[in-house]
Amino acid sequence: MFNLKNKVAVITGASGGLGEGMAKALSGAGAKIAVLDLKDGKNTLKKLKTKSKYYHVDASHEENVKSVLNQVVKDYGKIDILINNSGIFFPTPVVSTDLKDWDKIINVNLGGYFLVTKYAIPNMKDGGRIINIASVAGTHAFASSAAYNSSKGAIIMFTKTLAIELASRKITANVICPGIFETPMTKDLLRSKETLDMVNNSVPLKRVGKSEEVGALALYLASDESAYMTGSVITIDGGWTCHL
Numbered sequence: 001m002f003n004l005k006n007k008v009a010v011i012t013g014a015s016g017g018l019g020e021g022m023a024k025a026l027s028g029a030g031a032k033i034a035v036l037d038l039k040d041g042k043n044t045l046k047k048l049k050t051k052s053k054y055y056h057v058d059a060s061h062e063e064n065v066k067s068v069l070n071q072v073v074k075d076y077g078k079i080d081i082l083i084n085n086s087g088i089f090f091p092t093p094v095v096s097t098d099l100k101d102w103d104k105i106i107n108v109n110l111g112g113y114f115l116v117t118k119y120a121i122p123n124m125k126d127g128g129r130i131i132n133i134a135s136v137a138g139t140h141a142f143a144s145s146a147a148y149n150s151s152k153g154a155i156i157m158f159t160k161t162l163a164i165e166l167a168s169r170k171i172t173a174n175v176i177c178p179g180i181f182e183t184p185m186t187k188d189l190l191r192s193k194e195t196l197d198m199v200n201n202s203v204p205l206k207r208v209g210k211s212e213e214v215g216a217l218a219l220y221l222a223s224d225e226s227a228y229m230t231g232s233v234i235t236i237d238g239g240w241t242c243h244l
C-alpha cells in the first residue's frame with residue numbers, strides 16, 4: 001500500500017531489535033536504507049531488499065555523527081526519512097545512580113537524537129519525515145528508571161519542537177511510544193517470571209509486541225499518506241497504558 005521507492009531512510013540503532021524491524025518494513029516498501037549503529041549491521045543488511053549500507057557511529061559523539069551523515073549524503077545524495085531509534089537502558093534507583101550513568105543515558109537516548117537530527121536536517125528534502133522512538137516510559141513513570149524515563153519524556157518535547165520548526169518545509173516529526181517488545185534490550189527482562197506475569201496481568205492483549213508491528217507503524221509515518229500528521233505521539237503497547 002505505501003510506496004517509498006526512491007526515498008532514502010537513515011535509521012539509527014538498526015542493527016537489531018525495533019530498528020531492524022523498521023528497516024525491513026521501509027525497505028519492503030522500496031526505500032534505500034542507511035543503517036547507523038555502534039553494533040555491526042551486516043546481519044541486518046542481509047534482510048533488506050533494497051540498496052543498504054551499514055555505518056558505524058556513536059550517536060552521542062558530535063564529530064562522529066557529523067562525518068557519518070556527510071558520508072551518507074555522499075553515498076545516497078539526500079535524506080528523506082530519519083528514524084532516531086538508538087537507545088540504552090539499565091535500571092537503577094535515583095539514590096544509587098551515578099552522575100556518569102545518568103549522563104550516559106541522557107547523552108545517548110536524548111543527545112544522540114538531537115545530534116543526528118541536527119546534522120540530518122540540512123540534508124533533508126522538503127516533505128521529509130522524522131520519526132523518533134521514545135517509549136511508554138516517556139508518558140508513564142516506571143520505578144528505577146529515572147534517567148531512561150526522563151530521556152524518553154524529553155524526546156516527546158524535542159519532537160513537538162521539531163514539528164513546529166520544520167512545518168514550513170513540510171517535514172513532519174512524530175513520536176512512537178512502544179510498550180514491551182521482544183528485542184535484545186528486553187531479552188533478559190522477558191526471561192523473568194515477574195515480567196511475564198506482568199504482561200499477562202497488565203497488558204490487555206496479553207503478549208509482548210513484535211518488531212514488525214512497530215515497523216508497520218513507522219512505514220505509515222514515513223509515507224506520503226501521513227503528510228497531515230505532525231507532532232503526534234503514538235502509543236503501541238497492546239493496551240498496557242490504558243489502565244496505568
Ligand SMILES: NC(=O)c1ccc[n+]([C@@H]2O[C@H](COP(=O)([O-])OP(=O)(O)OC[C@H]3O[C@@H](n4cnc5c(N)ncnc54)[C@H](O)[C@@H]3O)[C@@H](O)[C@H]2O)c1
Binds near residue numbers: 016135
Ligand atoms: N524493546 C522494547 O520493549 C522497547 C520499549 C520501548 C522503547 N524502546 C526503545 O526502542 C529503541 C530500540 O530499542 P530495542 O528494544 O530495539 O533495543 P536494542 O538494544 O535491540 O536496539 C538499540 C540499538 O541502539 C544501538 N545503540 C546503542 N547506543 C548507541 C549509540 N551511542 N550510537 C549508536 N547506536 C547505539 C545498539 O547497538 C542497538 O543496536 C530504543 O530507543 C528503546 O529505548 C524499546
